[in-house]
Amino acid sequence: MAPIDTVLAKIDSNQSGALDRLFDLLRIPSVSTDPAFKQDCARAAQWLVDELIRIGFTASVRPTEGHPMVVAHAKAQRSDAPHVLFYGHYDVQPPDPLDLWETEPFAPRLVDTPTGKQIVARGASDDKGQLLLFVEACRAFLETGGLPCHVTLLFEGEEECGSSSLPAFLAANKSELSADIALVCDTNMWDRDTPAITTMLRGLVYEEIVVRAATRDLHSGMFGGPAANPIRILGKIIAGLHDDSGRVTLPGFYDGVDELPDDVAKQWRALPFEGRAFLGEVGLSKPAGETDRSVLEQIWSRPTCEPNGIVGGYTGEGAKTVLPAEARSKISFRLVGRQNPEKIVQAFHAYVRAQIPADCRVEFISHGASPAIQLPFTSEALTRARRALHQEWDREAALVGSGGSIPIVGQFKHELGLDALMVGFALENDRIHSPNEKYELSSFQRGARSWARILNALASPQ
């Protein structure tokens, strides 16, 4: 295997060709949610397969009930090398609203800006740019002697429309997709100069409750007082879910919620992040969560409970003196660490039932329960990847959390038993899903080098 510097030099010399290849892929309008673009999705999958075969992978288009998967394999030079499963997606969001694009969304171009060049096109950042970086890293290894790890690639075509074929595909191809670790590229850098590894994704329990009282809507004059009011019952349920310090009151809710290791806590505190500015962008200024936690903690490493919707009684113009027969609310929980979704659902149901008067009823509708994802801070892969990123960017990689979920990561864990190393080179302001989506040329250039360093680091002797 060539020394890493040779590989990095190859990536640099391949740059212009790499950009041409990315532009070719960006020109294919692989909008997965709109059936009008079905052939384009198939075309993007085939383009990837052709490209991967050209550089030495065995690769094939794999039909599903929706858009096809692309699966490719390449062996490492050493048979005892670690095996990585890299995931990305070739489908993109619709480009609407078209009139807000400065140029055609599927006619990629390089734009000069005061902070450097940007690649502008739908999919430049999400996810064609991010996934091709990894392919370019593999190309450089294969062109200079071989891969340091066994590599399996899985590229999906339905990420932007629900990934409905994915769970069954993972289950059906479990052994073919087996690996030591998953690499997921759908994430951001901390800022344009600081790489990041996402080690925590919050889980989600999403419940809906329907509180029913009288058999029909009642006149609030005739019945107001003695008749139970479902809106009041819901109000009490919602108000009782938090105490004055912002903690969730369900018994056992914090079981499995760990404190951050000191070094991580220290690193988070050192991150240039202003809670007030973060909230200021949406017109708020006062952190509303647990009073003894920073805004970053509240989003990344603390569980939450929030009603997402509520409706009951008369909601039109003016006044109607009604006591409704029912009212409903959707309430979700973000989970962290080792919180057990099923136990939280049970505790929530028990809490709600205890608030329902004897002559009223409650119906529960479940909209999902998935645990948090946490790559252990002690993971050897994490340590190696962090070191590799440090070498490339000359800055410590931030270990960050994410308030939301990346479903594929849960599925890799659940279906394939794989932890995921989440590294991406997108920036917060890449305008993904919006007009004039862009990807920084610097991300594209140094992202491929970063992946080469990570693959090299994963395969190095201890």
Place this chain on the structure above:
Amino acid sequence: MAPIDTVLAKIDSNQSGALDRLFDLLRIPSVSTDPAFKQDCARAAQWLVDELIRIGFTASVRPTEGHPMVVAHAKAQRSDAPHVLFYGHYDVQPPDPLDLWETEPFAPRLVDTPTGKQIVARGASDDKGQLLLFVEACRAFLETGGLPCHVTLLFEGEEECGSSSLPAFLAANKSELSADIALVCDTNMWDRDTPAITTMLRGLVYEEIVVRAATRDLHSGMFGGPAANPIRILGKIIAGLHDDSGRVTLPGFYDGVDELPDDVAKQWRALPFEGRAFLGEVGLSKPAGETDRSVLEQIWSRPTCEPNGIVGGYTGEGAKTVLPAEARSKISFRLVGRQNPEKIVQAFHAYVRAQIPADCRVEFISHGASPAIQLPFTSEALTRARRALHQEWDREAALVGSGGSIPIVGQFKHELGLDALMVGFALENDRIHSPNEKYELSSFQRGARSWARILNALASPQ
């Protein structure tokens, strides 16, 4: 003036003619809400005027922007007699759904039932039967020597569609409509054998609040925790409006709420009323109001606070992980006694403002504030009317409250400065506003006699 027995005998001998007259009026489909029946409303008003002139009133149809009023006057024999203003309405609800009527809604008929004969037609109970009783009582006086009281009649044609012309009409005709007391007939008996006088109507304060937090809807993964959630704020506001004993927590809320006089409280306790059965009819069993008050008190003589509507966030099918930018609720208060609506609005606003975080906002929309109506239990007219009803029915008249409002009663108080004596002979099961509306023939027969006795009693020397 003839002795009351002569007048009562005249009412009895007029019975068959009285029923014919009621049937004539019931045949006119005076549906006020539907423009197709505009001419029929005018016809009903003219029918009343013709009838009133025939028996000795001066009467006229009085145009309004909507359906006309009927105003009529007749003097008492003694010029120093008290003056009553009697109110009723000649318009009716639409008969829909027509297929649920056993016979034509505007083809009145007498139906034999195990408990006696019933008059079945739209408007039989609400309000043509109730208002004609009073006219028949006046007729009997006028046919036997003269009225004991000066009588002004006001019949409205828009009660079932909002009474929009009424306030201006009262204001514009204040002196013509002046009297010592108003008589309002739009109410029920306690049961088919027990007359009732309604002495309390609850007032109403109806507020809407809109709580606004972030400038846009937020992703609950990205912002859940630090970002304020308007649904949680509303939940806290609603939950905090009552304490554990069901009392409203607003400071000063119970100012002006009097305890019932002992004799009224005793009479209420003696009424054959089962709170459990009342709630049972709508599928409930456990009184939800103030824990130390009976169901009747909760409805009639105690103030309440109830949310009538709430909406915020995602309310469609399935799940959406949104933190809404705003949520709103309509919240109303039923008032009793001398509670001051303006003070309650102020207390409510102050309470709500105190729950709004510094970086959130609240908007208040007012949908009305009217005080409770209470005929003093010490009123001489009440005492006399109660005695008169006792004589006719051989049972003490129940002094009852009503949880709802009768807007005209507040307007009489506000525009004309009149207390109202509310006496009616409808029954709870008269199916007003529903198919097969009926009025008991016994109500029709003894109702006219009751009004004759009341007029007589109001005019008697102390």
